[in-house]
Amino acid sequence: MQKLQPLDAVVVGAGPVGSYAALNLARRGFEVAIFEEHPAVGLPSHCAGHISIKSLKGLGLYPLPKGIVENTFCKANFHSPVGAKFSLQLSCPVTVALNRARFDQFLAEKAMSAGAKLVLGSRVPSLLMEEGFVVGVVTESGSAQDMVHSKVVVDCEGISSRLLRQAGLPTLKRSGLVYAVETEVEGVRDVEETAVEVYFGKSYAPGFYGWLIPKRDGTAKVGLATNTGNPRDYLKHLMAKHPVASRQLAKAKIKQVGYHAISLGGPIARAYTDGFLAVGDCASHVKPTTGGGVIFGLKCAKEAAEVASEALRQGDVSSSTMSVYQKRCDSLLNFDIKVMLRLRRFLDSLSDERIDEMLRVCGKLGVDRALRDVDEIDFQGGLLLRVLGKPAILTALAYFAMLYLQQP
Numbered sequence: 001m002q003k004l005q006p007l008d009a010v011v012v013g014a015g016p017v018g019s020y021a022a023l024n025l026a027r028r029g030f031e032v033a034i035f036e037e038h039p040a041v042g043l044p045s046h047c048a049g050h051i052s053i054k055s056l057k058g059l060g061l062y063p064l065p066k067g068i069v070e071n072t073f074c075k076a077n078f079h080s081p082v083g084a085k086f087s088l089q090l091s092c093p094v095t096v097a098l099n100r101a102r103f104d105q106f107l108a109e110k111a112m113s114a115g116a117k118l119v120l121g122s123r124v125p126s127l128l129m130e131e132g133f134v135v136g137v138v139t140e141s142g143s144a145q146d147m148v149h150s151k152v153v154v155d156c157e158g159i160s161s162r163l164l165r166q167a168g169l170p171t172l173k174r175s176g177l178v179y180a181v182e183t184e185v186e187g188v189r190d191v192e193e194t195a196v197e198v199y200f201g202k203s204y205a206p207g208f209y210g211w212l213i214p215k216r217d218g219t220a221k222v223g224l225a226t227n228t229g230n231p232r233d234y235l236k237h238l239m240a241k242h243p244v245a246s247r248q249l250a251k252a253k254i255k256q257v258g259y260h261a262i263s264l265g266g267p268i269a270r271a272y273t274d275g276f277l278a279v280g281d282c283a284s285h286v287k288p289t290t291g292g293g294v295i296f297g298l299k300c301a302k303e304a305a306e307v308a309s310e311a312l313r314q315g316d317v318s319s320s321t322m323s324v325y326q327k328r329c330d331s332l333l334n335f336d337i338k339v340m341l342r343l344r345r346f347l348d349s350l351s352d353e354r355i356d357e358m359l360r361v362c363g364k365l366g367v368d369r370a371l372r373d374v375d376e377i378d379f380q381g382g383l384l385l386r387v388l389g390k391p392a393i394l395t396a397l398a399y400f401a402m403l404y405l406q407q408p
């Protein structure tokens with residue numbers, strides 16, 4: 001094993017979160033290397049790339065260069081398992097569908113332009129530890145292994161999260177995992193170009209939902225996640241039997257398919273230790289309602305880079321300095337995550353009949369009108385507080401509480 005020069009920071013994984021953490025460290029003048037196990041950034045892609053425009057703007061990442069944004073949306077159609085539909089029309093485009101491979105490549109290129117080094121085809125199987133401190137990583141490329149020493153390791157390895165245990169941190173809750181299938185299809189019909197479709201139903205996507213995200217060329221991203229069984233079988237069932245999806249996808253041809261897990265259980269209790277920070281999917285920085293993790297991951301990556309930079313400047317990367325990262329992530333996410341965990345539990349508890357009833361009631365009460373001016377979808381706890389004063393929302397919440405209490 002060859003011993004290489006020590007770096008300021010090593011980032012594990014060139015997903016969006018890893019590249020953004022590296023970008024923010026490199027911009028501050030630190031020597032950073034990103035190790036990515038795959039030979040190319042962003043591939044294979046495992047994400048629908050449905051992201052809020054306002055959050056991207058807040059991170060300085062919008063507008064994006066040409067070729068990354070596949071579509072913009074100002075509407076969502078929610079379908080019950082027996083055909084009820086609730087449509088939410090917003091007053092302006094609120095979300096985009098991104099080509100995730102291109103988005104990831106864009107962020108990796110930005111990190112490299114700022115001075116970060118990207119090493120492709122290089123897996124990190126383990127951490128280097130000295131007296132309880134993380135002091136670097138072992139990298140593996142084919143049969144060659146190297147030791148890379150660094151003052152800080154920023155773990156952005158995604159859901160696989162193999163390094164957390166070695167760092168002595170809590171790992172992802174298995175009970176919070178759902179298993180997703182994501183496809184690219186051509187030949188969809190009866191879909192509105194600027195609306196995403198959401199399909200509920202225990203026999204179609206138990207523990208989550210199905211989705212259809214149209215592009216502008218007659219193709220779409222279609223997928224679902226489930227907390228039980230094989231997602232591929234559920235997708236076949238959704239495409240063949242769901243009262244709305246089966247019509248929209250009757251002539252659809254699947255061009256591409258991928259499988260990946262999503263962690264809905266809320267962030268791990270502790271995401272730092274001596275010389276080490278965990279960010280993004282590996283720390284479950286993910287919305288428990290929708291499984292969206294790009295924005296939360298990027299926001300935490302920014303915090304991680306700031307805290308690591310300060311620790312490097314002070315020459316103290318011990319837990320006590322790194323704990324500031326935890327405090328910042330907690331204050332950024334905790335309230336919204338708590339609300340979303342409750343919403344997830346509520347949705348999981350509802351029978352198909354109750355979901356059908358709920359969507360019909362939302363339409364009748366004018367919940368769509370009350371939510372018309374919503375301009376972001378990430379911080380759902382804050383969003384709920386902002387709309388709580390509207391009579392339609394209050395009545396709907398009271399009704400949902402009643403539905404919940406009436407569950408057998």
Ligand SMILES: Cc1cc2nc3c(=O)[nH]c(=O)nc-3n(C[C@H](O)[C@H](O)[C@H](O)COP(=O)(O)OP(=O)(O)OC[C@H]3O[C@@H](n4cnc5c(N)ncnc54)[C@H](O)[C@@H]3O)c2cc1C
Nearest residue numbers: 013015017037047048049050124157158280281292293294
């Ligand atoms: C089907 C599906 C649809 C989704 N749709 C959306 C959506 O519409 N909107 C949204 O916001 N989120 C969505 N998500 C979630 C989103 O994909 C993740 O939250 C996001 O990718 C997290 O980014 P990350 O950088 O933490 O992890 P990843 O994107 O998973 O990146 C991790 C990187 O680390 C690399 N890696 C892993 N282990 C190692 C190692 N040991 N050594 C070196 N490299 C390693 C991997 O190859 C990968 O490139 C979806 C997820 C799924 C499964």
